[in-house]
Amino acid sequence: MTTDLHVLLGPTGVRPTAQVLCAADPGSISRWVGAGRLVRPLPGVLALPGAADTWRGRAAAAVLWSGGQLTGRTALTLWDLLGHPGARTHVAVGRRRHVPPVPPWLRVHRTTVPEWSVVDGLPLVTARRALVDAWGEAHGRSGSPEAVRVAREAVIGGVRRREVSVAGVRRELARHPVLPGRRALADLLELVGSGSHSEFEIWGLTHLFDLPGLPTVSRQHPVATSIGTIHLDGALEEVKLGFELDGAAYHRAPDQRERDLRRDAAALAEGWAVLRISHRRAHAQPDTCRAEMASAFHARRR
Incomplete structure (x- = not known):
């Protein structure tokens, strides 16, 4: 009997290996992986090849593997504050968590997450926390002018559409005293808080x-x-x-x-x-x- 892997892997196309083992034997799983019908995007996670190539599939794999919450640009996309999350998936895990080498598409943030939510079945940090994390990433060593532009757009757009408040982002910023670009974010919040609703108005x-x-x-x-x-x-x-x-x-x-x-x-x-x-x-x-x-x-x- 042929196993329907789309049914086995569920609607997201991504499941923990332990759950798949409840319905299939290890030998079958090894054959499916060897034939390219399944892939292992991260340890302990199985996925359909098509799902593993999408940002949502990678996001699901990241939280299943880490037990953490999505953050940064990945979370901002789920909060509908960005149109696309970029090339990397961002996930936050506890500070004490040992993080082995990960694939290039995954960025692991070792940090404390006191508040989080679930959107589309995926655990993620609050929108204001995601904004601050994305800002720090954009202004850090691996950042870029384009990443800074995207982070600014998310802050301005989020406040304009009232998805976040200036006061809320400021409270979150206060929790990150050594955030890269911290002064620039404080300055932007001052401008947005006083009524500038676009980069053009700020300019x-x-x-x-x-x-x-x-x-x-x-x-x-x-x-x-x-x-x-x-x-x-x-x-x-x-x-x-x-x-x-x-x-x-x-x-x-x-x-x-x-x-x-x-x-x-x-x-x-x-x-x-x-x-x-x-x-x-x-x-x-x-x-x-x-x-x-x-x-x-x-x-x-x-």
């Missing part, structure tokens, strides 16, 4: 909103309107002049463009003029954009 603070000879531009300035309170990316309240930074993709969507026009009309009804600055122009002509902002300020003072 604009330094490159656009610093206007010599003009009053300080207030950020995320609230304006009460007929459609509710709106928050301008920047504002010179003295002359009721607002600045909005339109991102490269977000504001190109037709429904977002309609929303922007409605917001601007509501602000105008309250006496506010709004100057919009596109991502393309801001980066290609920052001096021109600053000059336009200054000219608008002086025109409003007349």
Whole structure:
């Protein structure tokens, strides 16, 4: 009788060897492995070849082998804060756990995990802990500029979508006094906490909103309107002049463009003029954009 290995290995295609041995003898398992019908991604774990080549299959193998929790970019993907976990699977195990050599696709973090959850059947650290771990990895010796960009995107996006709070990430950061890049994460949380919801807005603070000879531009300035309170990316309240930074993709969507026009009309009804600055122009002509902002300020003072 032919054994259906897809049934034997279950829906994930990954199971502990001990469980498979409850339904099959060691000789059969050895033959299946020898024939390439099963693989051993980690000691004590069996998997279908197709499952072992996916990040979810590797994540399942990692937690079955280690008894730990997924963390870093792997956990962030399960928390829906990243679109893809990257090349490595990240798993946290106890500090006292002996860790033998592992395959290149696996990164083992020997650390304490006081809180964890289960998502899609996989144990993982909290979203705020995953953000901090991914940040430290990106800024460590094995990090890269791309990893730093991804970590920043996850922090900004997580706070913007309210998947995590700035206060929660700060509390988690306080538990890691020697985290690589710790100061940079604290600075980013300060910016995000004060209302910067994208890298473009953060970039604009330094490159656009610093206007010599003009009053300080207030950020995320609230304006009460007929459609509710709106928050301008920047504002010179003295002359009721607002600045909005339109991102490269977000504001190109037709429904977002309609929303922007409605917001601007509501602000105008309250006496506010709004100057919009596109991502393309801001980066290609920052001096021109600053000059336009200054000219608008002086025109409003007349």
